[in-house]
Amino acid sequence: MRARRRDELGTDYLTDALALLTGWTRDGWEIKRTLRLDEAQHAALTERVKVVADALQLRPTIRRIEGVTQIMVGTPTGALTAGEVTLAARIEDVYRSVTSG
Numbered sequence: 589m590r591a592r593r594r595d596e597l598g599t600d601y602l603t604d605a606l607a608l609l610t611g612w613t614r615d616g617w618e619i620k621r622t623l624r625l626d627e628a629q630h631a632a633l634t635e636r637v638k639v640v641a642d643a644l645q646l647r648p649t650i651r652r653i654e655g656v657t658q659i660m661v662g663t664p665t666g667a668l669t670a671g672e673v674t675l676a677a678r679i680e681d682v683y684r685s686v687t688s689g
Contacts, residue, residue, distance in 0.1 A: 602668045618662025625657045629686045636682045644671045
C-alpha cells in the first residue's frame with residue numbers, strides 16, 4: 589500500500605484525515621499536538637502511546653514542558669504517512685481514556 593494517495597481532485601487523503609483530528613497540526617516534517625494533562629495523566633498517556641507506537645514502528649517524541657504535554661511525530665523524509673496519522677488517532681483515543689476517569 590502506498591503511503592500517499594491522491595483522489596481525482598488532487599486532495600491528499602492523509603492531510604484530510606489529519607484535519608479530522610482535533611488539535612493536530614503540521615510543522616515542517618512533523619505533526620504535533622499539545623495536551624493539558626497533570627503528571628499522572630502524562631505518565632499514563634506516555635506508557636500507552638509507547639505500546640501503540642511500538643506496534644506501528646514509530647518513535648514519537650513526548651515531553652512535559654511548563655505543565656503541558658507535547659507530542660511530536662515525524663519522519664526524516666517529511667512525507668506524512670498512514671502510520672503517523674494512525675498513531676495520531678490512537679493518541680487521541682488514549683488521551684480521552686486518561687482524561688475521562
